[in-house]
Each structure stands twice: as structure tokens, then as C-alpha cells.
Amino acid sequence: MANKSHFNSGHIAMNKLKKNGVSHSSHIESQLPEKTYHGLFTEDAVTFLKKLPDSSVQLILVDPPYNIDLAYWDTFENYLEWAKQWLDQIYRVLSDTGNCVIFGGFQYQDLKKGDLLEIMHYTRHHTDLRFTNLVIWYYKNGMSAHRFFANRHEEAIWLSKTNKYFFDLDSVRVPFDEATKELYKKDKRLIAENIDKGKNPTNVWEIGRLNGNSVERVGHPTQKPLELIRRFVKGLSYPGSLVLDFFAGSGTTGRVCIEESRNSILVDSDPQMLEYFKLHTKSMNGSFFSAEHCIKINPDLNEFLELVEEKEKIEA
Numbered sequence: 001m002a003n004k005s006h007f008n009s010g011h012i013a014m015n016k017l018k019k020n021g022v023s024h025s026s027h028i029e030s031q032l033p034e035k036t037y038h039g040l041f042t043e044d045a046v047t048f049l050k051k052l053p054d055s056s057v058q059l060i061l062v063d064p065p066y067n068i069d070l071a072y073w074d075t076f077e078n079y080l081e082w083a084k085q086w087l088d089q090i091y092r093v094l095s096d097t098g099n100c101v102i103f104g105g106f107q108y109q110d111l112k113k114g115d116l117l118e119i120m121h122y123t124r125h126h127t128d129l130r131f132t133n134l135v136i137w138y139y140k141n142g143m144s145a146h147r148f149f150a151n152r153h154e155e156a157i158w159l160s161k162t163n164k165y166f167f168d169l170d171s172v173r174v175p176f177d178e179a180t181k182e183l184y185k186k187d188k189r190l191i192a193e194n195i196d197k198g199k200n201p202t203n204v205w206e207i208g209r210l211n212g213n214s215v216e217r218v219g220h221p222t223q224k225p226l227e228l229i230r231r232f233v234k235g236l237s238y239p240g241s242l243v244l245d246f247f248a249g250s251g252t253t254g255r256v257c258i259e260e261s262r263n264s265i266l267v268d269s270d271p272q273m274l275e276y277f278k279l280h281t282k283s284m285n286g287s288f289f290s291a292e293h294c295i296k297i298n299p300d301l302n303e304f305l306e307l308v309e310e311k312e313k314i315e316a
């Protein structure tokens with residue numbers, strides 16, 4: 001029986017393109033770059049953003065302060081008034097195929113100090129950004145609770161600048177296990193090639209949180225798992241493109257960008273970021289990434305952007 005998706009105009013159009021061997025208008029044919037550049041800036045996010053040229057970034061991926069007094073950088077008189085200043089810059093600096101991911105959570109009960117709900121409301125009603133997906137990061141390890149259901153998820157919103165946003169689903173598909181593959185391949189209605197590609201990871205991702213003795217840990221109190229960041233970087237940007245994280249923390253995004261051959265800009269007001277990032281680079285396994293990389297500490301922004309652009313031109 002037909003379900004709702006059979007009448008979805010987006011689905012119908014995508015299937016038609018596929019059938020005719022035509023790519024969607026957002027498709028970008030990218031080449032693996034020989035070298036990628038990574039600029040680390042110790043600066044306030046808003047001051048930095050105001051200096052960035054229009055349409056210069058493919059992916060903004062940020063994990064902003066939560067306003068729950070986790071650290072000295074995590075307390076605000078008026079969270080939304082502060083957040084508006086960087087939210088207002090995102091649309092401008094994204095390229096037309098650009099995407100933005102903002103991590104966050106929902107504050108329950110009487111906290112109401114500002115959270116992802118307020119960010120979602122603000123971007124919907126006061127910016128031209130399009131709300132593409134809400135991703136639920138589900139983890140099994142967490143705190144216990146007695147007066148409510150113990151929390152086991154954090155959210156990330158995916159916003160895009162236009163409907164030509166870049167999305168490489170194939171790069172983040174989850175393989176079927178062998179038994180399921182065999183079973184599905186017997187089903188004449190399914191296309192064997194698609195079964196081999198794997199399944200859409202859906203918008204609920206089960207990825208373990210980093211615990212105290214995780215090997216990935218470099219010491220930052222709110223460090224995100226590599227696997228979580230990697231899925232966004234691979235799916236929402238392409239090799240050789242520019243990824244920006246202006247609340248970089250330990251620089252997890254930059255590490256993933258080195259490993260996945262993207263250029264990156266990391267900004268954090270805390271100079272400790274540089275030390276955390278050194279530890280990240282020490283534990284990277286150089287044998288599995290294909291492009292060389294060059295790290296610049298507090299470079300001149302325009303010179304850095306020229307380096308990235310120059311590289312893109314040579315490879316185009």
C-alpha cells in the first residue's frame with residue numbers, strides 16, 4: 001500500500017532524477033585535495049564572524065555554551081541577546097550550498113535560561129535560514145534521575161541557507177549486516193545497488209558519550225565524540241571545502257576536518273584551545289587520511305582565506 005512518502009513531491013522529483021541518471025542541482029563534483037589548511041584563532045566568536053566575507057563557508061558546525069554554569073564561559077545574563085549576535089551572522093557567511101549545525105539541549109522545569117528551543121525559535125522567525133533536520137544524539141550512558149525520566153539525548157539542528165544545500169547521504173550511510181543484505185537482495189522490489197550502499201542513518205544517532213577515561217579525551221570538559229562530528233562533516237561538506245567552528249573547544253571539528261580532507265577554521269576565546277588541539281593532533285592516525293595538512297596559529301585571516309581559495313582554484 002502506498003504510504004505518505006509516495007505522494008511527497010520531493011521524493012517523486014528525486015526518484016525521477018535518479019531514474020534519468022541526472023544529479024540534483026545541489027550536487028558538487030569534488031576532488032580530494034592534496035593539502036588542507038586549518039586556522040586556529042583565539043578570539044571572540046562575534047568579533048571574528050564580523051570579519052568573515054559573505055558566502056565564504058560551506059559548513060558551520062558549533063557546539064555553543066549551554067548557559068548552565070558548567071565553566072566560566074557558560075554563564076550569561078541574557079543568553080538569547082548574546083546568541084543573536086552570532087546567529088545573525090550565519091546566513092551571510094554561508095555559501096549558497098552551505099549548511100549550519102548547532103548543538104544544544106532543552107532546559108526543563110523552571111531553568112528557562114536560554115537553550116536550543118530559543119535558538120530554533122529565533123532562527124525560524126528572525127533569520128532566512130531554513131530548518132532542514134533535527135538530529136537526536138542518543139547515548140546510553142548518563143546520570144540517573146528519580147523525579148523524571150533520565151535524560152539520554154542531546155539535539156543538533158541542521159539549518160541551510162538555500163534549498164540547494166549540499167548533502168552527501170551516500171558518504172554517511174550505515175551498512176546493513178550480511179544477513180539483512182541477503183534477505184533484502186531476495187526482494188525483487190529492492191535495488192541491489194542501494195542495498196550495498198547501506199541505509200540512511202535516520203535522524204536518531206546512537207553514539208556513546210565520552211567517559212572520563214575515553215582514549216579520545218584531550219581534557220576539555222565538554223568534548224564531543226569524533227564519530228558524531230564526523231557524520232555531519234562528511235554529509236554536509238565536501239573534500240576541500242571550508243568548515244567553521246567558532247566555539248571550537250578542544251578543536252574536535254578541526255581534527256575531523258584534517259582526517260576527512262576539509263579545510264577548517266577553529267575559533268575559541270579560550271587560548272587553552274591551542275593546547276587541547278595539540279593533544280588531538282598527537283593522537284591522530286596519519287596513515288588513514290589522504291591529504292597533507294597545514295596548521296596555522298592565529299594567522300592573518302585574509303591571508304589564510306587566500307590560501308584556501310588558491311588551493312580550491314588550482315584543484316578546480
Ligand SMILES: C[S@@+](CC[C@H](N)C(=O)[O-])C[C@H]1O[C@@H](n2cnc3c(N)ncnc32)[C@H](O)[C@@H]1O
Pocket residue numbers: 043044045046063064065066073220222223224225246247248249250251252253267268269270
Ligand atoms: C561546549 S564547548 C565546545 C566543545 C567542543 N565541541 C569540543 O568537542 O571540544 C564551547 C566552547 O565555546 C567557547 N566560548 C565561549 N564563549 C565564547 C565566545 N564568546 N567566543 C568564542 N568562544 C567562546 C568556550 O571557551 C568553550 O570552549
